[in-house]
Amino acid sequence: MMRLLIGVAAGYVLGTRAGRARYEQISRAGKAIATSPATRKMLQVSRQKLSDSLDTRPKLEPMKPVDEQTILVPHDQLKKP
Numbered sequence: 530m531m532r533l534l535i536g537v538a539a540g541y542v543l544g545t546r547a548g549r550a551r552y553e554q555i556s557r558a559g560k561a562i563a564t565s566p567a568t569r570k571m572l573q574v575s576r577q578k579l580s581d582s583l584d585t586r587p588k589l590e591p592m593k594p595v596d597e598q599t600i601l602v603p604h605d606q607l608k609k610p
Contacts, residue, residue, distance in 0.1 A: 535559075538555060538559060541555070564595055
């Protein structure tokens with residue numbers, strides 16, 4: 530999404546005839562957005578969500594004891610008779 534916005538802004542700046550003043554205005558706005566604490570926080574949260582969704586480690590299910598003598602073993606590790 531960010532690359533798209535940068536591309537649109539670059540295309541506008543390169544394609545427009547507004548001149549240097551408009552370029553400076555867009556440049557200042559872009560720098561203000563990029564250095565904003567809110568933007569940094571949003572990027573950090575979205576990166577963490579993406580990292581969590583791409584995690585390849587299996588999700589572990591908590592196991593609760595049935596009673597004091599029961600040994601809990603995951604289903605895939607049970608010995609079949």
